[in-house]
Amino acid sequence: MVPTLARAVARELERETPAGPEVERFARTALGGADDAALAALLARFGAAGEAGDDSDAALLAELLLFPGREMQQALEPALAEADTAFVRQEGQAGQEGREGAGRADGAAALGRALAALAPRARFLLPGGRAVALAPDAAACAGVARRLRPGHGAPPALARAVDAALAPQAALAARAALRHSRCPWTARNVDLLARLAASPLAGPELPALLAYACALLPGLEEGADLAVALARAHAAALRHLEAHQRFAGRLAAQNFETLALRGERAPHADPEALRREMRAADRLSRILCGVPAAAPGVVHEDLGTMTPGDGLPGSGFSDSLDPELP
Incomplete structure (x- = not known):
């Protein structure tokens, strides 16, 4: 199974993959604004030698390029899933011998060795449109194998x-x-x-x-109350959102320099991300626990006898429901 997986990884590396924006940022900063020709020359030196040697810029650039992106991860998922069974079986056998966890670690190491034996040529398309090739050495192949996380797929x-x-x-x-x-x-x-x-x-x-x-x-510790954890996560996101809104209100009434002189700091918060987190916590709590995360008191509160349509006075329960939720 490992040789088959290694061939699948090599095929993905040999596709002409567009270099991501992080490569361009690296070129503009660490390499002092290097153009595509300079990047290509740097990679050519790396590829010809088969290893980075003392060229730390080439080594870092190669690591950026060889990091498995989302498209590569998805393309390899079927092959990785097939290999998982063998890795988990090996882990079970090793566990019986007192070497618990060895199967997955050995699986990544075996994949790295098999990939290096194939001597793949990774091809990339630089941001400006120039194509370059890179010959990963054994260490680079081992890094690719580890980052693909063989043996760690969903059960x-x-x-x-x-x-x-x-x-x-x-x-x-x-x-x-x-x-x-x-x-x-x-x-x-x-x-x-x-x-x-x-x-x-x-x-x-x-x-x-x-x-x-x-x-x-x-x-979350084993045995911990999931509903309470989700309620706390929802409450924490709500506190951050309210702090952001209060600061935005003060900023609208005063200028930033005045707030800075008073020692105020802008909250590091993305309101939309906080709202998404609150919605996710609430939806998970409804699905897995049967209660809304926005009303933490409901988890341990005796609600008594209620008629349909009644709210909980003073709890905010009736106002907290998201009309989009079922």
């Missing part, structure tokens, strides 16, 4: 739920994003994410909700 139950919920291309993108998240695949996390993927309430927001959940779950 089968979660992968099946994502495939059933999304169109094929969207499911592929979601599974690639799950592979590159830092969410540990514990039984609790897999169960929560699979329930999320299977819920019809997630709708087209499922990829964004999966990404938010994968960012939240690593910091």
Whole structure:
């Protein structure tokens, strides 16, 4: 399986991939405004030698170019998913021998060695339109293999739920994003994410909700109350948003210099990002916990007997519902 995966990676490297904007930024800063010809010459020196040597600029530029982008990750996801089974099986065998976790680490190392043995020529199209080729050395191939995270894909139950919920291309993108998240695949996390993927309430927001959940779950201790954690995340985002709005109001009434003299600082907050975070926390809480994150007191409060249409006096519950949510 590893040689097959290595050939798939080599084919992706050998496609003429457009160099990203980060390469151009590197050229304009670290390389002192180098043009495409200078970039090509720098890469040619790297490619001819097969290694960066003492040329730190060439090494850094090559690392930027060889970092697997989103398109490459998605293109390789089917091959990586097929290889995952072998890596996890190897991990299970190693665990029985007291070497738990060795399968995935050995899988990445084996992929790096197999890729280096193929001696691929990575081709790139620079921002100005000039094509260049790069010959990754063994260390660069090992770096590509590690960053592809073989053996870290979504477990089968979660992968099946994502495939059933999304169109094929969207499911592929979601599974690639799950592979590159830092969410540990514990039984609790897999169960929560699979329930999320299977819920019809997630709708087209499922990829964004999966990404938010994968960012939240690593910091949640086993046995912790998910509804409380989501309520706290919602409240924290709301506090940041309100602080931003208060500062914007003061700034509209006074000039920035006056605020600076008074020692005020502009909050580092993106209002739209905070609103998205609040919406994601609320939607996750409704789907996985059955309560809105905007009303944390509801989690442990005895609501008593209510008639349809009644609100909770003084809680803000009736006002906090998003009319777009089901």
